[in-house]
Amino acid sequence: MSPAVDVPPAPRSPDRGDLVALFVERVEDYRAVVTRTGSADLGETVARVLDGATVVVPEGLDLDLPGAVVDDGLTAAELDRIDAVVTRAAVGIAETGTIVLDHGPGQGRRIISLVPDRHVCIVDVAQVVADVPDAIALLDPARPTTWVSGPSATSDIELDRVEGVHGPRTLHVVLVD
Template sequence: MSAREEILGRVRSALADAPAPPAVAVPRRTPDPAADVVSLFCERVADYRATVERCAADELSVRLRAALPEGARVVVPADLDLEVPGAVVDEGMPAIDLDAVDAVVTRARVGIAETGTIVLDHGPGQGRRAITLVPDHHLCVVEASQVVADVPDAVAALEPSRPLTWISGPSATSDIELDRVEGVHGPRRLHVIVVD
């Protein structure tokens, strides 16, 4: 028996008769049912220095084209159900090729109003994680019906076994002198189109 096993055995023996700790209730603020979660989501996304706009479903293709500079090299997931003229479909592009791309267009799985966070579970229309992190510009389409009030609501809507990417604005960091640098860990620009 190792010293570690001996110590852990003593701890288990000492705790054998101890009562179970009481369950701790996690306080949770109840969202206001009258609140406009989509407007709050847009406001919070904009707080992160991201571009955010709302449109009707029939305006989406026009908004997508307007959001992408003419001649931009754009990559899209293979199963994206949106028309993005001139886009290259990702079929496992290596990182060096993704780095030469100007933008990526994806969908989202969930938008969180309270935090202005977009969550991707890399399901249909979202692509693999690399295409959402390497190009400098991420244009993400969020349906208004996908916006939830807060993080607990988002967690309840997500499948925990899927890979999750949580995006709160463009990638940014600050050094010790608090100089903000964008694009260090992901896209420099985040553009969100919320479809009502």
């Protein structure tokens, strides 16, 4: 019998920079747009991304966007007349390019992330994790979640891709360094 050898466990994920790079690559694979910015320039960056669009924001977004309507229970019909929504994310998953909303402060009700045609989602680089198990470990199982992997899309039997059928046609991720 050979003596036991202490072998350090293999790292579960790449270093932080690689994780963020993989997240960006995977998000872009889903036909979403990624814009990187610093926290000091976040408001200006989001305003530039919106480019004058009408916008709804959830309570607790903590970002000054002139002209933005704060969701106070807007109806689906009212939301349908708004061009874009800006939310924050609870977590971003590098392996899948997925953004998870747990509908806490700054994320709002599920309907506001699904009805407007454009979803601008703010993700902090510190929120990016390697994979789904890492994300689940951070989420409260008692909270509802919405998992977003690119703009809304579906395919028919001939595999013709159609975007925007059951949610936003455009996803724009603002990644904050």
